[in-house]
Amino acid sequence: MSEHLGPYELLSRLGAGGFGEVHLALDPEGRTVAVKVLHPHVAADGGALARLAREVETMRMVGGPHVAEVLDASLQGTRPYLVTRYVQGRPLSAVPVPVVELRRLAAGLGDALLAMHESGVVHRDLKPANVMMTEGEPVVIDFGIASALDSLSVTASGAVVGTPGYLAPEVLEGRAAGVESDVFSFGATLAYAATGRQPYGQGPASAVAYRVVHHPPDLEGVPEWLEPLLRECLSTEPGARPTAAQICARLGVAPVSHVRRATVRPQVAADVHARVRDQAHDHAHVRAAADDMSTREWRPGREQHRRSVEASRARHREKVRRRWLIGSGLFVSLLAAAARVPLPEVSLFLLAAYSLGVVIDAGVAMFSRSPYQRSRLITDTLCVAGAVGICFGLAAAFSTFTLALFAGTALVVGVVFLLSA
Structure with a gap:
């Protein structure tokens, strides 16, 4: 039995990270989304949640084909969560490297970097595991979460902010992480994709961190058109690195603004206000953070009518029923036309049996409370009339042998289709 979290139906667990578990879920309209449920030690940190609530307002503004947009969030109760667009694919860390379509990957990552930085969002944890590859295109996930949840209480509980x-x-040395740190991560991620090796080698985290600060990256094997850009991106001096806009210009990516207008549901901020007030005696800094929060309405889309998951499933069932009704009508009319001359009784029986089944379906529709009641009656009537008309039309236009050949072919194709489905 599936589990519900707020208006979302959790279908399966996709994985887990330092901050939470990710679930494949259905939204109220029946669309697939990714729901990240924060770990209990993260949910217990009122300060982190307050920062996350403020950061979510900015994260909602990031849009574009190469980022997994933040669609919703709820920070109430014991299971606060974030909802993002579900990206079907594999992370860059799990695909064969070196990547064949490196230019396409570089352009997509540059576009994602520009989309985030235009909106004022710093990813803080850009790496191959946070780049999903779907049909050859990269999509960046989990942007903004690491920087929002970077607090002593959260990291002390086991969450690792960054790789x-x-x-x-500058981040390893304890300095502030800005957009320049994302450019460094962009360069390291592309270096891995281009060579199949970690740009600063492997080993203990302390050893890798030392190489990042004191040694140049390993860029052997990087194509000539990309190596100068990566060296600039991986500079130890933040000011020497190019901006996201400059990266896109050098990669030939058209400067398209992906900033979205976003509003926040009042419940999100209100929930954090309540949680922060409850913990105010332990976290004095949280009270000030909550006072700065604004409350604005958050609508995940412009749709005014939101169907429930059950309504979406009913609509899907109606589509399947209609397709079966039309398909079986065409097949019965073909068989009846083939049997009309040699076996007229069989032809009549086939049409009568199909018509009886459709009449029963129409009778069920009349006594049901389905919103598709009227359309079902119209479809049933048209199917009966269409089957009879097609039967006589085919019988007049084709010979019995030809119709029998058509019917046999249709039967074989139908069986193969059912088995493959």
Whole structure:
């Protein structure tokens, strides 16, 4: 039996990270989304949740084909969660490397970097595991979460903010992480994709971090058109690295703005206000953070009518029923036309049996409370009339042998289709 979290139906667990578990889920309209449920030690940190609530407002503004947009969030109760677009594919860390379509990957990552930085979002944890590959295109996930949840209480509980080898030197040295640190992570991620090796080697995290700060990256094997850009991106000095816009210009990516207008559901901020007030005696800094929060309405889309998951499934069942009704009508009319001359009784029996089945279906529709009641009656009537008309039309246009050949072919194709489905 599936589990529900707020308005979302959790279908299966996709994985887990330092901050939470990710589940494949259905939204109220029946669309697949990714729901990240924060770990209990993260949910217990009121300060982290307050920062996350503020950061979510900015994260909602990031859009584009190469980022997994944040669609919703709820920070109430014991299981706060974030909802993002579900990206079907494999992470860059799990695909064969070196990547064949490296230019396509570089352009997509550059576009994602520009989309985040235009909106004022710093990813802070860009790495191959956070780049999903879907049909050859990269999609960046989990942007903004690491920087929002970077607090002593959260990291002390076991969440790792960033990955050695992809974290910029200034971050490893304890300095502030800005957009320049994302550019460094971008360079390290592309270096891995181009060579199939970690740009600063492997080993203990402390050893890798030392190499990041004191040694140049391993870029042997990187194509000539990309190596100069990666060397600049992996500079130890943040000011020497190019901006996201400059990266896109050098990669030939058209400068398209992906900033979205976003609003936040009042419940998100209200929940954090309540949680922060409850923990105010332990976290004095949280009270100030909550006071700065604004409450704005959050609508995941522009749709005004939101169907429930059950309604979406009913609509799907109606589509399947209609297709079966039309398909079986065409097949019965073909068989009846083939049997009309040699076996007229069989032809009549086939049409009568099909018509009886459709009449029963129409009778069920009349007494049901389905919103598709009227359309079902119209479809049933048209199917009966269409089957009879097609039968006589085929019988007049083709010979019995030809119709029998058509019917046999249709039967074989139908069986193969059912078995493959």
